[in-house]
Amino acid sequence: MIENPIISDRHPIRQGEPHVIGYCEGCGGEIVEGESIIEFLDGLMIHYDRYCAMAFCLEAGKEKTAGWDD
Numbered sequence: 001m002i003e004n005p006i007i008s009d010r011h012p013i014r015q016g017e018p019h020v021i022g023y024c025e026g027c028g029g030e031i032v033e034g035e036s037i038i039e040f041l042d043g044l045m046i047h048y049d050r051y052c053a054m055a056f057c058l059e060a061g062k063e064k065t066a067g068w069d070d
C-alpha cells in the first residue's frame, strides 16, 4: 500500500526531517515519505529508479543459463 503524501501533514514530525518508511531492496538506501517507489506484493519496496530495479532483479533473481536445466 502506498501512503498518501497528503497524510504526512498530520504526522507530528519536525520540519525538514524526512519520515523514513523503509529501505530500498535495490540500493539499500532509505525510502522517505513522498518518494516514488515500486512496491511488491510481499511488502518489499524499491525506489522508482532504473538502478534500483536492476540491482533488485540481480539480487532477488537467480542466474541461470536459458534453456539449460540444472
Ligand SMILES: [Zn+2]
Residues within 6 Å of the ligand: 024, 025, 026, 027, 028, 029, 046, 047, 049, 052
Ligand atoms: Zn534504491
